[in-house]
Amino acid sequence: MTVNDPSSTSLQLTDDGQLRHFLTLDGLNRALLTEILDTADSFIEVGERSIKKVPLLRGRTVVNLFFESSTRTRSTFELAAKRLSADVLNLDISTSATSKGESLSDTLLNLEAMASDMFVVRHSQSGAPHFIAESVTPGVAIINAGDGRHAHPTQAMLDMLTIRQHKGRFEGLKVAIVGDVLHSRVARSQIRALNELGAAEVRVIAPATLLPRDVESLGCSIEYDMVRGMKNLDVVIMLRLQKERMEGALLPSEREFYRLYGLSREKLALADAECIVMHPGPINRGVEIESAVADGPQSVILNQVTNGIAIRMAVMSMAMGGQMAERTRRQAGRARV
Amino acid sequence: MSSLKISGGRLAGNDTETTMLIRDGRIAALGDTAVREPSDRDFDAAGCILAPGFVDLCCNLREPGNGQKGNIASETLAAAHGGFTTLCASPDTSPVNDSGAVTNLILDVAAKRSAVRVLPVGAITRGLEGELLSDMAGLAAAGCIAMSNGARAVKNARVLRRCMAYARTFGLTVMFSPENQALAADGYAHDGLVASRLGLLGIPEVAETAAVMEMLLLAEETGVRLHLGQLSCARSVDMLADARKRGIAVTADVAMHQLMFTEDALADFDSRYHVRPPLRSEKDRRALLAGVREGAIDAITSQHQPHDSAAKQAPMEATEPGLSAIESTLSMGLLLVERGELDMTSLVRALTSGPASVIGRSAELREGAVADLCVFDPDASWTPDDISLCSVGRHVPLPGKDLPGVVRLTLCNGQQAWPGK
Numbered sequence: 001m002t003v004n005d006p007s008s009t010s011l012q013l014t015d016d017g018q019l020r021h022f023l024t025l026d027g028l029n030r031a032l033l034t035e036i037l038d039t040a041d042s043f044i045e046v047g048e049r050s051i052k053k054v055p056l057l058r059g060r061t062v063v064n065l066f067f068e069s070s071t072r073t074r075s076t077f078e079l080a081a082k083r084l085s086a087d088v089l090n091l092d093i094s095t096s097a098t099s100k101g102e103s104l105s106d107t108l109l110n111l112e113a114m115a116s117d118m119f120v121v122r123h124s125q126s127g128a129p130h131f132i133a134e135s136v137t138p139g140v141a142i143i144n145a146g147d148g149r150h151a152h153p154t155q156a157m158l159d160m161l162t163i164r165q166h167k168g169r170f171e172g173l174k175v176a177i178v179g180d181v182l183h184s185r186v187a188r189s190q191i192r193a194l195n196e197l198g199a200a201e202v203r204v205i206a207p208a209t210l211l212p213r214d215v216e217s218l219g220c221s222i223e224y225d226m227v228r229g230m231k232n233l234d235v236v237i238m239l240r241l242q243k244e245r246m247e248g249a250l251l252p253s254e255r256e257f258y259r260l261y262g263l264s265r266e267k268l269a270l271a272d273a274e275c276i277v278m279h280p281g282p283i284n285r286g287v288e289i290e291s292a293v294a295d296g297p298q299s300v301i302l303n304q305v306t307n308g309i310a311i312r313m314a315v316m317s318m319a320m321g322g323q324m325a326e327r328t329r330r331q332a333g334r335a336r337v
Numbered sequence: 338m339s340s341l342k343i344s345g346g347r348l349a350g351n352d353t354e355t356t357m358l359i360r361d362g363r364i365a366a367l368g369d370t371a372v373r374e375p376s377d378r379d380f381d382a383a384g385c386i387l388a389p390g391f392v393d394l395c396c397n398l399r400e401p402g403n404g405q406k407g408n409i410a411s412e413t414l415a416a417a418h419g420g421f422t423t424l425c426a427s428p429d430t431s432p433v434n435d436s437g438a439v440t441n442l443i444l445d446v447a448a449k450r451s452a453v454r455v456l457p458v459g460a461i462t463r464g465l466e467g468e469l470l471s472d473m474a475g476l477a478a479a480g481c482i483a484m485s486n487g488a489r490a491v492k493n494a495r496v497l498r499r500c501m502a503y504a505r506t507f508g509l510t511v512m513f514s515p516e517n518q519a520l521a522a523d524g525y526a527h528d529g530l531v532a533s534r535l536g537l538l539g540i541p542e543v544a545e546t547a548a549v550m551e552m553l554l555l556a557e558e559t560g561v562r563l564h565l566g567q568l569s570c571a572r573s574v575d576m577l578a579d580a581r582k583r584g585i586a587v588t589a590d591v592a593m594h595q596l597m598f599t600e601d602a603l604a605d606f607d608s609r610y611h612v613r614p615p616l617r618s619e620k621d622r623r624a625l626l627a628g629v630r631e632g633a634i635d636a637i638t639s640q641h642q643p644h645d646s647a648a649k650q651a652p653m654e655a656t657e658p659g660l661s662a663i664e665s666t667l668s669m670g671l672l673l674v675e676r677g678e679l680d681m682t683s684l685v686r687a688l689t690s691g692p693a694s695v696i697g698r699s700a701e702l703r704e705g706a707v708a709d710l711c712v713f714d715p716d717a718s719w720t721p722d723d724i725s726l727c728s729v730g731r732h733v734p735l736p737g738k739d740l741p742g743v744v745r746l747t748l749c750n751g752q753q754a755w756p757g758k
Contacts, residue, residue: 011605103647103651104651105647105650105651123652125652125654126537126652126653126654127652128652130652131608147652149536149537149538150537188534188536213528215533217533218533218534
């Protein structure tokens with residue numbers, strides 16, 4: 001089994017290569033990633049209309065299944081579904097069923113009885129959306145809204161859309177991802193997307209305690225010294241630092257982290273003059289990024305949020321399209337028999 | 338008592354056909370003498386291999402207390418189906434086997450319902466909590482053949498040292514799965530390429546090797562007979578060989594699945610292959626295989642851990658570790674032989690005389706020996722599925738695959754254990 005694991009591919013793609021679920025960027029090729037970006041571009045225009053709706057998911061039910069709470073990701077998924085004219089149900093499971101001891105399988109069986117067409121899943125355990133995709137009835141699409149430390153593919157794709165808007169291309173780009181890569185599902189998906197889309201170099205910049213084992217195997221180089229790592233950068237992506245990291249003996253203090261790995265104006269000045277600054281949010285001002293940088297001219301952090309809605313519309317409509325095409329084929333197959 | 342004549346089969350490690358006569362629970366005659374003797378029943382073993390009954394140093398029977406995962410009757414029948422006749426039963430039961438009363442209960446149930454020989458392993462610490470010594474002498478008197486802390490860690494090196502010294506007093510063998518709890522922390526997968534890519538919490542190699550080193554040093558100091566169970570790292574095999582050179586009384590085993598699979602088995606979040614210690618790298622797998630071939634590793638275990646289906650139906654982090662492996666242990670071994678990674682002699686040794694000597698027993702097919710044996714057809718195949726499996730646990734390795742090696746007959750103490758009645 002290689003990095004582009006075939007079984008993972010067959011789980012999220014239909015026989016003719018359309019998206020059926022959106023679980024991970026592993027196994028998705030450049031053409032498909034580009035199609036997602038192009039589709040999202042076309043939806044950006046919808047958000048600028050006075051009536052911000054298209055009927056692609058009319059009559060469909062989308063369930064936002066959040067086992068881990070999140071305001072921003074859930075609201076952008078909700079807006080995306082509504083702009084596609086779907087009916088949306090938000091379930092905050094972190095405070096209901098599982099705390100009463102119900103297993104994930106049982107929760108799912110109950111939700112399936114509600115005849116939904118799509119689950120948008122966020123879960124604290126890596127692989128939970130895979131598990132759900134393997135167990136749901138055929139025809140129901142699963143969209144990963146972040147699982148454990150594994151993947152956050154819509155976040156990575158909206159980051160790619162933002163980069164493409166500002167840089168116009170991926171070829172030749174030098175990109176750094178700075179901070180807590182170890183615990184970051186966003187970083188894993190970004191590294192994969194940047195490699196597939198043809199970026200020239202992906203650097204991770206962090207102390208050894210915040211890097212996964214053999215991280216280079218994901219397709220990046222390691223730089224412990226941020227001053228050196230900022231040289232010639234076209235894009236710098238800052239990751240959120242959770243306060244708990246100090247307690248786990250991974251870092252000595254916020255102050256030392258900020259001094260060594262925080263993005264200050266001085267450090268940003270070492271990068272290419274056109275370098276853009278990104279952050280998946282929510283940002284910790286003064287911990288991983290200086291306020292003046294977060295709000296400065298090179299920051300594209302707010303573009304990322306806008307693009308999030310378009311990317312999620314793209315992925316939801318494409319996965320539903322794949323499921324519909326498959327359903328039609330299944331029915332045609334039955335008719336022939 | 339009736340007699341049984343097995344003819345047409347070959348002894349493991351020997352290519353000539355032989356005949357074996359079993360009478361009164363023992364091997365009464367072998368070869369030409371057996372041919373001439375009369376018998377009440379005959380068994381045609383043409384094309385089959387005759388091997389001593391397999392000995393498993395690490396097997397979970399789940400009784401008492403975990404009936405939804407398995408029981409002595411179901412899991413010993415599964416063992417007989419896999420060619421095993423002697424099982425060292427892990428103390429991880431409920432209640433824990435940390436008193437003579439629990440040992441007696443296990444032996445009583447086994448006497449009534451077990452298809453094969455069950456040898457209880459006692460808990461070395463009370464409740465397996467890793468803090469207080471258990472009544473080891475009492476456990477041994479009740480029939481425990483060794484002391485272990487099951488799949489759980491002993492709290493610290495001081496308790497471990499005292500466990501070893503106390504066991505040493507009574508000449509008991511101690512069995513430990515080496516894992517440094519602080520380094521393993523919340524991990525559940527090998528800290529390597531696959532865990533990094535999938536965002537699984539890793540158990541670093543050093544969680545095992547640091548514990549192996551600590552245990553070897555403490556065994557050397559206390560003079561206890563130490564058995565290291567279920568090794569998973571290449572470095573552990575090297576340290577083991579070095580310790581032996583220094584004259585430390587240490588033996589070791591490896592679970593069959595560690596010889597067969599690597600971290601790649603988890604590549605699609607397959608919770609089935611969530612095992613402990615975790616499946617590691619290809620380099621580790623090769624070193625473990627070499628350890629078995631060269632004799633540094635004495636035994637291969639099934640590390641049989643039957644579960645109910647709910648224990649495996651969840652994202653990996655929420656599942657329980659372990660495979661229901663005892664029925665396919667032989668088949669996996671034969672697959673390794675087919676691939677040229679293991680030779681038949683090493684495989685049979687690591688399933689029979691190797692583990693037997695760890696617990697001071699023998700496993701030989703000679704005249705006068707107790708008739709513990711299995712007859713298997715290496716060229717026939719079977720498929721693990723709901724019809725063929727006896728274990729309550731259905732999370733078998735390689736489900737639905739055509740596997741080589743069908744056990745035709747298992748005798749324990751001369752009694753037919755498989756096929757079951």
